[in-house]
Amino acid sequence: MAVQYVQYKGIKFPPGYNSVDSLYFAENEFQVRDDDIFNITYPKSGTVWMIEILSLILNDGNPTWNQGILNSLRAPWFTTQLGLETAHNLPSPRLLTCHLPIQIFPKAFFSSKSKVVYTLRDPRDVLVSYYHFSKMCIPFGDPKSFNHFLDRFLKGDVPFGSWFDHIRGWMKLKGKSNIFFISYEQLQEDLYGSIKDLSIFLGKELDEAAITSIVEHASFEAMRKNNMCNSTMLPKEVMDQEKGSFLRKGICGDWKTHFTMAQSEYFNRVYQEKMRGLKETFPWEPT
């Protein structure tokens, strides 16, 4: 049966956890604390990876919290009813996670000193990861064929809306001192250096041993083994582990094994058009 998405301000959200009320609350009434740290992404850009990294940074590299408490309780999805309750009860500083586009992000953020870490990823790899994820994560809906999903993705007709709009919206905050942009590709290339930069942004002084511990415990292999972040604790009605693996490949450039020449040309055409006028150069763009 086709999934009935929740519609909020012209954007589709997966049903079950999200509702119009919970999204309205997140946007208009959520109380932001000055020391909140928001982990924001478009889906499949490294959200859960960043939860592990930020949780470890807050604990000076000690993995006990990451290994003992579910990621959704450490960095709740505050746009959902369940996540909201968790968020209310968390001591400060809180880690909070969401995929919200900027136009429906909590209004209270804009007059607060809270911080945002925004992780972005090559949209072709996002698309591939999203396609596989949608097969196993029931509320996201059956993606049907790869070609069909690619077309929907490029039209922004997928949960959480258009990748292009998400990026362009958040990029408007570039240069503000309380927002830190980082890419999945940077994390892959230099995890140690990325953790160092993130910890400076968060005002945490970490020594070499702490950073080395974070690199180890936030590795793809360590995360695959950790039931607190590998999604295996989710019920089968939400995440069907027989249809895939949440921590699937964890590499850059997997799109090359999925895109045909024609799909690549279609993608590039839309990318050029949608990214026009943006001054930024991204790690996945040819130099």
Ligand code: A3P
């Ligand atoms: P793939 O499907 O390409 O493997 P999100 O958390 O935003 O849903 O993103 C999930 C993607 O991040 C998946 O990509 C997953 O494998 C990847 N990922 C998660 N943890 C990772 C890690 N430690 N190293 C590399 N990739 C990781």
